[in-house]
Amino acid sequence: GQQLNQSPQSMFIQEGEDVSMNCTSSSIFNTWLWYKQDPGEGPVLLIALYKAGELTSNGRLTAQFGITRKDSFLNISASIPSDVGIYFCAGERPMNRDDKIIFGKGTRLHILP
Amino acid sequence: DAGVTQSPTHLIKTRGQQVTLRCSPKSGHDTVSWYQQALGQGPQFIFQYYEEEERQRGNFPDRFSGHQFPNYSSELNVNALLLGDSALYLCASSSQNTYQPQHFGDGTRLSIL
Numbered sequence: 001g002q003q004l005n006q007s008p009q010s011m012f013i014q015e016g017e018d019v020s021m022n023c024t025s026s027s028i029f030n031t032w033l034w035y036k037q038d039p040g041e042g043p044v045l046l047i048a049l050y051k052a053g054e055l056t057s058n059g060r061l062t063a064q065f066g067i068t069r070k071d072s073f074l075n076i077s078a079s080i081p082s083d084v085g086i087y088f089c090a091g092e093r094p095m096n097r098d099d100k101i102i103f104g105k106g107t108r109l110h111i112l113p
Numbered sequence: 114d115a116g117v118t119q120s121p122t123h124l125i126k127t128r129g130q131q132v133t134l135r136c137s138p139k140s141g142h143d144t145v146s147w148y149q150q151a152l153g154q155g156p157q158f159i160f161q162y163y164e165e166e167e168r169q170r171g172n173f174p175d176r177f178s179g180h181q182f183p184n185y186s187s188e189l190n191v192n193a194l195l196l197g198d199s200a201l202y203l204c205a206s207s208s209q210n211t212y213q214p215q216h217f218g219d220g221t222r223l224s225i226l
Contacts, residue, residue, distance in 0.1 A: 004155075006155075031214075035217075041219045042117070042203050042205075042217035042218050043156070043203070043217045045216070088156075090155075092214075100146065100158040100169055100171065101156075101158065101205075101215060102158070103155030105154055105155050106153075106154075106155055
């Protein structure tokens with residue numbers, strides 16, 4: 001099935017470092033979403049972006065909707081142990097609210113002790 | 114306010130069997146989408162139900178079918194199970210009346226022996 005190109009696939013960082021991950025697509029999306037998934041749980045929405053160029057923050061998280069509408073990035077500042085998990089980008093093209101979400105393969109964030 | 118609930122949490126089946134997974138949407142939501150998440154991958158869209166009808170379908174065979182009930186809850190049925198059907202099956206709900214991103218349940222882990 002169709003998926004977004006998400007990178008990096010995994011990251012190993014020290015606690016306190018900043019993190020950056022991104023997502024690209026050959027298709028235009030009207031909405032970009034960033035989710036976090038912990039083991040044994042479903043994805044939890046972190047940030048939703050609805051307009052090209054939009055920059056949105058949620059605490060230590062910041063995400064941007066690319067001007068071309070084909071990409072998005074997520075930054076995490078001053079990482080803490082509970083940031084460990086898998087981060088997914090997702091694109092949506094809601095047409096009359098009946099379109100599906102397309103997910104990237106995820107970025108696995110590891111924090112070294 | 115209960116979120117999206119799925120049952121069972123885990124299930125073990127053998128090849129050729131049939132399985133039914135259940136989902137109750139978040140209170141106030143009327144649309145249910147089902148996703149398959151293979152190990153190490155992002156969720157893949159299976160289909161979406163609204164007003165008790167399948168509105169959109171991803172690239173999944175007819176062995177995958179569903180149903181939505183008048184109370185908006187939904188079932189996912191898979192017939193003639195294959196080893197490759199082993200995955201986490203996620204349900205997500207949303208509302209047609211207000212545009213908000215989908216909320217996910219914690220999924221059903223299906224293992225095929």
